[in-house]
Amino acid sequence: MATQLQFDAKRRKAITQCSRCSFCRAVCPIFDLTKRPIANASGKMILLKELMEGKLPLTESVAQAFLRCTTCMNCTTNCPSGVDPQEMVKSMRKDMVGAGFNNLFKAMGETIEKYGNIYGETERHDWGRKKEKAPYTLFLGCVGTYREEESVQETLRLLDILKVDYTMVDEVCCSGVLEDVGYSIKEDLARRNIIEIQKTGAKTLITTCPYCYRVFKEHPSYKDLGLEVKHITQFLKDFDFKVKTDKKVTYHDPCDLGRHAGIYDEPREIIRKIAPNFVEPRRTRENAMCCGAGGGFRGAFAKESVRVARNRLSQIIEDTGAEILLTECPSCLHNFKNAKRQKQKIEIYNLTEFLAKLHQGKVSSTKEAA
Amino acid sequence: MRNRNEEFFKMIKKLIEIVGQDNFTDQLEELVPYSYDASMNVYRPDAAVWPESTEQVLAIVKFANENKIPVTPRGAGTSLSGGVVPIKGGVIIDLSKMNKILEVSIENRYARVQAGVVCDDLNRELARHGFTFPPDPASSSVATIGGNVATNAGGIKGAKYGTTRDYVLGLQVVLPTGELMRTGSYTMKCVSGYDLAKLFIGAEGTLGVITEVTLKINPLPRHAMTAVATYARLEDAGKAIFQTMTSGVIPSVMEIMDKVTLQSIRENTDIALPDAEAMILTETDGFTWEEVEAQMEVVLGILKNNHPVEIKTARDEKDRLNLWKARKSAYATLARVSHSFVLDDVTVPISRIPELLVGIQGISQNYGIVVATFGHAGDGNLHPQILYNEYDPDQVERTHKVEKEIFHLAISLNGTLSGEHGIGISKANYMALEHNPVEMDLMRRIKKTLDPNNIMNPGKRALD
Numbered sequence: 094m095a096t097q098l099q100f101d102a103k104r105r106k107a108i109t110q111c112s113r114c115s116f117c118r119a120v121c122p123i124f125d126l127t128k129r130p131i132a133n134a135s136g137k138m139i140l141l142k143e144l145m146e147g148k149l150p151l152t153e154s155v156a157q158a159f160l161r162c163t164t165c166m167n168c169t170t171n172c173p174s175g176v177d178p179q180e181m182v183k184s185m186r187k188d189m190v191g192a193g194f195n196n197l198f199k200a201m202g203e204t205i206e207k208y209g210n211i212y213g214e215t216e217r218h219d220w221g222r223k224k225e226k227a228p229y230t231l232f233l234g235c236v237g238t239y240r241e242e243e244s245v246q247e248t249l250r251l252l253d254i255l256k257v258d259y260t261m262v263d264e265v266c267c268s269g270v271l272e273d274v275g276y277s278i279k280e281d282l283a284r285r286n287i288i289e290i291q292k293t294g295a296k297t298l299i300t301t302c303p304y305c306y307r308v309f310k311e312h313p314s315y316k317d318l319g320l321e322v323k324h325i326t327q328f329l330k331d332f333d334f335k336v337k338t339d340k341k342v343t344y345h346d347p348c349d350l351g352r353h354a355g356i357y358d359e360p361r362e363i364i365r366k367i368a369p370n371f372v373e374p375r376r377t378r379e380n381a382m383c384c385g386a387g388g389g390f391r392g393a394f395a396k397e398s399v400r401v402a403r404n405r406l407s408q409i410i411e412d413t414g415a416e417i418l419l420t421e422c423p424s425c426l427h428n429f430k431n432a433k434r435q436k437q438k439i440e441i442y443n444l445t446e447f448l449a450k451l452h453q454g455k456v457s458s459t460k461e462a463a
Numbered sequence: 464m465r466n467r468n469e470e471f472f473k474m475i476k477k478l479i480e481i482v483g484q485d486n487f488t489d490q491l492e493e494l495v496p497y498s499y500d501a502s503m504n505v506y507r508p509d510a511a512v513w514p515e516s517t518e519q520v521l522a523i524v525k526f527a528n529e530n531k532i533p534v535t536p537r538g539a540g541t542s543l544s545g546g547v548v549p550i551k552g553g554v555i556i557d558l559s560k561m562n563k564i565l566e567v568s569i570e571n572r573y574a575r576v577q578a579g580v581v582c583d584d585l586n587r588e589l590a591r592h593g594f595t596f597p598p599d600p601a602s603s604s605v606a607t608i609g610g611n612v613a614t615n616a617g618g619i620k621g622a623k624y625g626t627t628r629d630y631v632l633g634l635q636v637v638l639p640t641g642e643l644m645r646t647g648s649y650t651m652k653c654v655s656g657y658d659l660a661k662l663f664i665g666a667e668g669t670l671g672v673i674t675e676v677t678l679k680i681n682p683l684p685r686h687a688m689t690a691v692a693t694y695a696r697l698e699d700a701g702k703a704i705f706q707t708m709t710s711g712v713i714p715s716v717m718e719i720m721d722k723v724t725l726q727s728i729r730e731n732t733d734i735a736l737p738d739a740e741a742m743i744l745t746e747t748d749g750f751t752w753e754e755v756e757a758q759m760e761v762v763l764g765i766l767k768n769n770h771p772v773e774i775k776t777a778r779d780e781k782d783r784l785n786l787w788k789a790r791k792s793a794y795a796t797l798a799r800v801s802h803s804f805v806l807d808d809v810t811v812p813i814s815r816i817p818e819l820l821v822g823i824q825g826i827s828q829n830y831g832i833v834v835a836t837f838g839h840a841g842d843g844n845l846h847p848q849i850l851y852n853e854y855d856p857d858q859v860e861r862t863h864k865v866e867k868e869i870f871h872l873a874i875s876l877n878g879t880l881s882g883e884h885g886i887g888i889s890k891a892n893y894m895a896l897e898h899n900p901v902e903m904d905l906m907r908r909i910k911k912t913l914d915p916n917n918i919m920n921p922g923k924r925a926l927d
Contacts, residue, residue: 106802109802109803109852109853109854110798110799110802112501112798112804113499113500113501113540114501114541114602114798115501115539115540115541115602115605116602116604116605118539118605119581119583119604119605128513128557128559128560129488129493129513130493130496130497130540130557131492131493131495131496135496136495136496139495139496139498139499140492140495140496143495149491149492149495152491152492154490154491154492155492158492173794173795173798174795174798174799175795175798175799
């Protein structure tokens with residue numbers, strides 16, 4: 094049975110708190126692309142205000158409008174009035190589903206349940222790294238596993254080169270993304286992951302995907318995991334890589350790693366060790382623009398998502414003139430690779446992938462004497 | 464909203480023909496955000512378009528005029544007066560997609576831009592050449608040049624660098640009758656014919672749609688020094704301000720914050736502030752350090768002579784930003800502590816600032832409504848931020864009364880209703896306070912001459 098949207102004291106406060114200054118226009122990746130006020134946070138806060146006041150009926154197209162957000166959190170970081178619009182968007186998506194406005198992610202939930210991954214893939218690559226016991230367990234996530242396999246291969250190779258004693262598990266989707274698009278995490282999948290990971294006896298879980306990192310770290314369904322959770326950049330930051338590149342390198346902060354998890358310095362510490370010619374984009378760290386892949390936006394609006402990535406990529410190239418763009422998020426990597434035009438000469442890698450390639454001489458480098 | 468009758472569908476068809484399906488909307492959820500700005504006024508448009516060229520704007524306005532459909536030009540919609548809220552419905556012309564910087568001519572000291580160019584984007588481009596467009600409204604990260612011109616936007620550096628008006632050399636305007644006019648020049652001086660450009664600056668889109676602007680640009684000052692002084696008596700702060708402004712030195716910044724603002728910042732942030740009646744933030748800038756320091760010496764002398772509680776100075780970037788912290792956080796802190804607010808921009812002759820501040824505090828106490836005031840003391844432009852709850856009818860009524868009394872007070876001090884936000888809907892009822900019947904009549908005649916069918920942002924500024 095459909096329910097009404099709930100406007101409790103907390104939501105009412107957030108809605109009236111928005112002063113409609115529209116400063117979020119400057120940081121919203123979808124607004125940047127479309128110039129439509131409904132795309133950015135203040136537009137959505139206004140819709141909520143009218144929904145709350147009963148001036149605007151909740152219709153299919155209003156519910157759709159709330160899917161047009163990457164939840165990149167740039168609006169939150171830059172809101173003078175202290176509103177967290179992306180959190181509102183996520184919670185309203187749930188309410189809208191509750192009110193009977195199911196969205197296309199319902200099907201994704203069913204796919205995840207059935208296949209254990211967001212794509213409905215039935216065959217999973219065997220990376221040949223499974224051991225019975227190891228101090229570290231590596232978790233890849235769906236995008237890396239099924240869409241960025243080459244990059245993952247290199248990441249695994251890097252861990253081998255660095256002689257990390259790690260294992261992998263028969264992982265299933267962490268399913269946290271469902272929470273952001275109106276639905277709920279799949280408890281049985283969470284339990285399966287916990288059991289598989291715990292079997293390895295590992296003390297530390299390393300994730301390559303920043304979103305998985307957040308889910309393992311923050312979501313109540315994973316509270317019994319009992320392992321230290323580290324993003325791979327946190328894990329690698331103190332290693333000595335013994336390689337360098339003289340290429341001009343820049344870095345894109347994934348929203349889930351940066352604004353959402355506060356991890357800005359670790360990837361930079363690694364990059365500074367290997368790339369003296371490192372240059373920041375103009376919009377970076379807390380102010381980095383989104384690649385357009387997050388919050389279900391890529392799933393719901395694939396074409397626009399790639400256009401957002403194209404926008405960000407062009408800006409990075411224009412700002413930095415870099416030859417290499419590094420990031421450490423399979424979704425950002427995937428979106429940027431899809432967005433890159435042939436005439437753009439920049440090479441795009443996950444940081445760990447790039448490190449492995451440097452070691453193997455697959456990109457021009459100056460190897461240090463061991 | 465108007466009825467979706469045959470006429471309405473004719474309008475839709477024509478607008479789509481002009482701008483294309485992708486640059487048109489009549490979807491309710493897309494029109495809702497266009498019913499607002501940063502003021503409390505709410506009116507629905509019937510449609511919105513995103514033209515991509517002056518030719519398209521021309522065709523839209525021509526059609527609107529022939530069919531008597533109201534149109535409202537809109538930039539980023541950051542206005543605080545309801546200036547872009549379509550009180551008579553009709554079509555929103557959103558100029559955000561006309562955002563090309565057409566020409567930067569350093570050798571001739573001008574930049575020519577489309578109306579939808581964002582201020583900070585222009586300044587980023589100009590900075591590469593060591594130049595700037597000085598007016599710096601707080602919304603510069605999103606505000607468009609067209610909107611700046613339409614509201615004659617100012618900002619923090621108004622006392623030394625003036626407002627948008629001082630930089631507009633020429634305009635391209637689509638007139639309400641559907642004709643394209645270019646007025647002004649590319650030169651630093653020009654007395655050829657009536658100064659028509661000035662008529663459109665600050666006209667809040669009631670006389671035409673500005674599509675292109677030629678702006679005078681300034682070399683960027685290379686250095687700046689900052690000082691902050693707090694005062695236990697408002698009168699002392701007031702004296703320090705007008706003595707500075709008449710000392711021979713014109714500081715690039717001369718801001719004031721009253722005790723309500725300071726208290727709110729102290730209680731709601733971790734910024735340490737003394738318990739004082741007023742705080743002054745000032746800056747001197749220039750081409751060389753010698754010049755900057757010599758000016759600051761004069762300013763500091765005056766600040767010291769007026770019994771400050773405390774004075775701090777800074778010259779390197781990090782320390783300067785630290786001194787700016789309280790002022791920069793004023794708006795946000797006040798926005799966070801209240802449900803809703805009205806932000807006004809009354810302006811008085813500089814020496815009357817203490818009277819305005821004391822008067823506002825009195826009005827605030829009389830009505831039991833919190834008013835925090837801060838603003839640009841160097842040009843007499845203050846921002847009383849009236850804090851209230853929009854869902855409490857009693858507070859709404861008292862807020863209206865507070866606003867009315869503040870306007871009366873400002874006018875009684877030889878001031879004006881609006882220094883930089885414009886009249887829009889919010890202040891339309893008070894126009895007669897400031898402008899005598901002859902002037903009001905002339906304004907209406909000008910409007911009628913240019914816009915005989917009253918289609919161009921109608922219902923604003925008591926012009927109808």
